[in-house]
Amino acid sequence: MKRLMTYAAGACLAAGLALPGVAGAQDGETTTIGVSIPAATHGWTGGVNFHAQEAIDSLEETYPNLDFVLATAGDPGKQVSDVEDMMATRDIDALVILPFESDPLTGPVKRVADAGKFVTVVDRGLAQEGIEDLYVAGDNTAFGRVAGEYFKERMPDGGKIVVLRGIPTTIDNERVEAFQAAIEGSGVEIVGMEHGDWNRDKAFEVMQDFLSKNAEIDAVWASDDDMALGAIEAINQSGREADMWVLGGAGMKQMIERVKSGDAMVPADVTYPPAMIATAIRLTAARFVSNAPMEGRFIIDSVLVTPENADQYYYPDSPF
Numbered sequence: 001m002k003r004l005m006t007y008a009a010g011a012c013l014a015a016g017l018a019l020p021g022v023a024g025a026q027d028g029e030t031t032t033i034g035v036s037i038p039a040a041t042h043g044w045t046g047g048v049n050f051h052a053q054e055a056i057d058s059l060e061e062t063y064p065n066l067d068f069v070l071a072t073a074g075d076p077g078k079q080v081s082d083v084e085d086m087m088a089t090r091d092i093d094a095l096v097i098l099p100f101e102s103d104p105l106t107g108p109v110k111r112v113a114d115a116g117k118f119v120t121v122v123d124r125g126l127a128q129e130g131i132e133d134l135y136v137a138g139d140n141t142a143f144g145r146v147a148g149e150y151f152k153e154r155m156p157d158g159g160k161i162v163v164l165r166g167i168p169t170t171i172d173n174e175r176v177e178a179f180q181a182a183i184e185g186s187g188v189e190i191v192g193m194e195h196g197d198w199n200r201d202k203a204f205e206v207m208q209d210f211l212s213k214n215a216e217i218d219a220v221w222a223s224d225d226d227m228a229l230g231a232i233e234a235i236n237q238s239g240r241e242a243d244m245w246v247l248g249g250a251g252m253k254q255m256i257e258r259v260k261s262g263d264a265m266v267p268a269d270v271t272y273p274p275a276m277i278a279t280a281i282r283l284t285a286a287r288f289v290s291n292a293p294m295e296g297r298f299i300i301d302s303v304l305v306t307p308e309n310a311d312q313y314y315y316p317d318s319p320f
Helices: 008-016 043-062 077-088 103-115 142-153 168-183 199-211 225-236 253-260 276-289
Strands: 031-038 065-072 094-097 118-122 134-138 159-165 188-195 220-223 245-249 296-300
Touching: 031 043, 031 077, 031 188, 031 276, 043 220, 043 276, 065 077, 065 276, 065 296, 077 094, 094 103, 094 220, 103 118, 118 188, 118 199, 118 276, 134 142, 134 276, 142 168, 142 220, 142 245, 159 168, 168 188, 188 199, 220 225, 225 245, 225 253, 276 296
Parallel strands: 031 065, 031 094, 094 118, 118 134, 134 296, 159 188, 159 220, 220 245
Antiparallel strands: none
C-alpha cells in the first residue's frame, strides 16, 4: 500500500535535496527523469511550463547525474506518443506527468509503472487508482471553501452573486460543492451559475448573459483567473464596474498585481499554483538523490491572497 505523505514531506524534500551524495543519482550513474506536461495553451499551463523548466534547470545544475527529458503536448494523442518515446528511446527511470486527459493516459502510464519505473502524477488523476507512486495536486475542496469563506466574510449582510464554473469535471464539482457549503446560511445568494470552461472568451460571453438578465449583481466568483479577466471585460463594457467585484483563482501574475495595488474590483485571489509541477519534479528527484520516502500523496493547500500577503505569491518572471 502506498504511504500517505503529509506536509512534513516538504522538510524531507528540503533536507534531501540539500545533501548531495546521499543516493542513486550521486553514485556515478545517470538517472533519467521524464517530464510530460500539456503545452502552454492558456495561462495556467503556461505557468506549468515555466515552473517545470525552472525546476529542471536548477536540479540539473545541482546534480550533474540527473538528466531530464521534458515534453509538452497539445492533445492527449501527442502526450501518449511522448510517454512511449521516453520509454523506448530514453529508458527513463521515472516519469512526472500532468495528464492532458485522464482516460487516454491511464494505459500508457500504467505500462511505465509496470516496467518498474517511479511514477509521479500531477493535478489530474488517472482513471485507475493506485498506478502512481506519488500524487501531487492542489486542494480543490479548499479552493472552493476558501473562496466561499471570503464571500461570507466580505458580505456579512448577504448579497446577490453569480458563479462561473470551469469545465464539467470532478475537480469543478469539488470546488463548487465546497463553495456552496461555505456560504450556506450567510445570506449570499447565487442568482446564476454557468460553465465558463476556464476560458476567458467563454467567460466573457457567459458574463454578458448574466449582466443582461440580472439588474442586481454584487459580486462574481469566477473560480479561475482567466475566467475572471473575461468577466471583468464584460462588466467594464457594460459600464457596471462600480457595482460589483470579482474573485478569481490560481494566482495569475496579472491578478496578483491588481490585488497588490488595492484594485477595488479584484480585492483578493485564491491560489492553485502551477508551481505544483516544480514540487512534483523536486520530490521525484529527491527519490533518487536522498533516502527520504517519496511515496503517497502531497496536497498543496489553497491560500487567500490579499494586499497584505500578495508579494509572497507574485512571480514577475512567470508568464502566468
